[in-house]
Amino acid sequence: MLVDKSERILTDSRTPKYLQVVNLILDEIEKGKLNIGDRIPSINETSFDFLLSRDTVEKAYNELKDRGIITSVRGKGFYVSSTNVENKLKVLLLFNKLSSYKKIIYYSIIETLGDNATVDMHIHHYNVNLLEDLLHQSMGKYNYYVVAPHFFDKDTHPVTGYELLKKIPKDRMLIMDRAVKGHENEFPGIFQDFAKDIFAALESGLSHLRKYKRMILVFPKGDMYPVEIVDGFKRFCFFHDFENLILDGIDDEPLYEGDLFLVLAESDLVNIIKKSREQGLNLGQDVGLISYNETPLKEILDKGISTISTDFIHMGRSIANQILGTEDRMPIKNPFRLIVRRSL
Structure with a gap:
């Protein structure tokens, strides 16, 4: 018998009960108490010994089977097939x-x-x-x-x-x-829930966005970005009465004072920073800029680029x-x- 004390299952542990059963069996193997060919208790027996549901024990045994530690023999039960407890x-x-x-x-x-x-x-x-x-x-x-x-x-x-x-x-x-x-x-x-996420995130910064006259989403076609981003952006602009525009890119577009850009591609981020310098416009004052997806570089680029991002x-x-x-x-x-x- 592997163990007969339910106290070995910790009810307040963050480790799920089925994994605690897995770990107890692996511990018995590691200590040499179970060897290749040895029979382990049936699902019903272990369920009774540990005061656990049958489903919990069955989940533990399936995990051990998937790792190649035990095997089942129809009509006979479960047997140790490997003592390689480092099986990952x-x-x-x-x-x-x-x-x-x-x-x-x-x-x-x-x-x-x-x-x-x-x-x-x-x-x-x-x-x-x-x-x-x-x-x-x-x-x-x-x-x-x-x-x-x-x-x-x-x-x-x-x-x-x-x-x-x-x-x-x-x-x-x-x-x-x-x-x-x-x-x-x-x-x-x-x-991510792209449409709802962008709506809620933009709404959280509404006090910062209100100083701009127009919001522009730069959404490159053919780059396979989630189209739900466009849906969330349009919905936000509609509900909060923002003049808005969606562009494929900004290579040939001048920047205008009062515009706020939300860009997905890194190339568009760089282009807006370059254009703002060429046109003598100050980021965060004359023109706003939000980049999609956070990276450490954006925290220090041009004294700080605002981002909208999942974790x-x-x-x-x-x-x-x-x-x-x-x-x-x-x-x-x-x-x-x-x-x-x-x-x-």
């Missing part, structure tokens, strides 16, 4: 692109997982067909699949990829960065904690905020 979780990250922001998420995931998992990463480049190929090659080889479901068809129209994503086992699937439209509550993970570090930590089971696996909206600096 295997995680596959499937990003839409590799950018400075995705790197922040990646390193946050790696740091939070620590030695508990090995992580591989592939880029699907917004292409559902490429994602299908990647999944075909990797299905069954990983404990968890983390997908950034940003997809576009050949005409750059957004697509959900739902039919493909639902083929991944639900208990192994996590979404990251955006929800699957129409299925927002179906997949666990962490996401990429938090996003990575949350995904990792859902993998580890220290956070409930459920859809979570990531924090998003306006950071006011000199340029506003």
